[in-house]
Amino acid sequence: MIGLLRRLRSAGVLGLNCRNGDYILQYNDRRHYPLVDDKVLCKQRLLRENLPVPELIGVIGLMHQTSRINDLLGDRSEFVIKPSRGSGGDGIMVVTGRRGDYFIDSDGEMIEQDTLEHHLTNVIGGLYSLGGQPDAAMLESLVHFDPAFSRLTYHGVPDIRVIVYRGYPVMAMSRLPTRLSHGKANLHQGAIGVGIDLASGMTIGGVSGNSAVSIHPDTGAPIEGFQIPGWGRILEMSARCHEAVNLGYLGVDIVLDRDLGPLILELNARPGLNVQIANRRGLRAQLDAVDALGDRDEPPEQRAEWSARQLGEPPRDLLVQALS
Structure with missing residues (x-):
C-alpha cells in the first residue's frame, strides 16, 4: 500500500x-x-x-405545498425534482411524461401522484440534504x-x-x-x-x-x-x-x-x-x-x-x- x-x-x-x-x-x-x-x-x-442554466419552474419548501404541485406545473409533462441542498445525485426524480393521472419517470415506470408528493415531503424533510437539515424541492425544466x-x-x-x-x-x-x-x-x-x-x-x-x-x-x-x-x-x-x-x-x-x-x-x-x-x-x-x-x-x-x-x-x- x-x-x-x-x-x-x-x-x-x-x-x-x-x-x-x-x-x-x-x-x-x-x-x-x-x-x-x-x-x-x-x-x-x-x-x-x-x-445559461435550465429553467427554474418553481420551489416547494413547505409541506402543505406538495399537494398543489399540479398548479405549479400547469400543462408541463416533463420536469426534474431536485433537493436544493442535496449531494451525490440522491433524491433527484426525473419525470419524462404523464399518462392520465400518472407521471412517467426516466425508467418508464408509472408513478402515482401520492408517490410523487411523498417524495417531495422527503426532500423537504431533509432526507437527502447535507447534514439532514430541512430542505426545499426545486422543480427544473427537463434537459433534452x-x-x-x-x-x-x-x-x-x-x-x-x-x-x-x-x-x-x-x-x-x-x-x-x-x-x-x-x-x-x-x-x-x-x-x-x-x-x-x-x-x-x-x-x-x-x-x-x-x-x-x-x-x-x-x-x-x-x-x-x-x-x-x-x-x-x-x-x-x-x-x-x-x-x-x-x-x-x-x-x-x-x-x-x-x-x-x-x-x-x-x-x-x-x-x-x-x-x-x-x-x-x-x-x-x-x-x-x-x-x-x-x-x-x-x-x-x-x-x-x-x-x-x-x-x-x-x-x-x-x-x-x-x-x-
Whole structure:
C-alpha cells in the first residue's frame, strides 16, 4: 500500500487530504459555500451573471405545498425534482411524461401522484440534504440532451464536469448514464466517467468504477474519439463561474441541450477526484502550471484559451504504470 501511494504521488495524483488542505481550504472561503451548496441560490446567481442554466419552474419548501404541485406545473409533462441542498445525485426524480393521472419517470415506470408528493415531503424533510437539515424541492425544466450523445447514453442526460482552479479550467470529464445508474449521470451509481482532452474537447477513454472501458455497456458505441460539441464555449462558461461565486477551486457541471446548447447544471465547492481516474492522469501538474502564472488579471475567455493551449492531453503512462 505504501508503495502504491508513493507511485501515485510520483504520478502527480492529488489525494483527498491534499485537495482539502492545499486547495479547498486555501482558495475556497467558507462564507461562499452556502451560495454553491444551495442550488436555488446558485441558479439565481448564475442568472444574474448571464450564465445559461435550465429553467427554474418553481420551489416547494413547505409541506402543505406538495399537494398543489399540479398548479405549479400547469400543462408541463416533463420536469426534474431536485433537493436544493442535496449531494451525490440522491433524491433527484426525473419525470419524462404523464399518462392520465400518472407521471412517467426516466425508467418508464408509472408513478402515482401520492408517490410523487411523498417524495417531495422527503426532500423537504431533509432526507437527502447535507447534514439532514430541512430542505426545499426545486422543480427544473427537463434537459433534452444534444443528439450527438445519443449513442453514448442510456435513458438519461450525460453531463460534463470541469475542474476550475483560480479561474482556469484544468481537467474535465463527461459522465455517461447507464442502465446500472438508472439513467443518471452519477459515477457512484454506475455512470461511466470519460476523460476529455482540454485542447480539443475529444474524449480519451472511459472508466466504470476503477476499470477501464472502451465501449458503452448498453449501446455498444465506442467511448474514445467522440468530439464534445461547443467545447470552446464550455471552457469559457466554466472559467466565468470563478468570478460568479468567488471560489478558487470548484467543479462546474454542464449539460448540452439540443436546442439551447451548453447549460450550467450546478457548481460544487468540493468536487471529487474521480476526474483523475477518468483521464488516467494526476491533477497536480495542471494545478502547478496555474500557480506558476502568478496573479494575473485576465478575462475568462483568455483563461479558457490558455488552458486549452497549455493543458492539453499529455502522455498518461505515469498514472497507468502507478496503478498497474
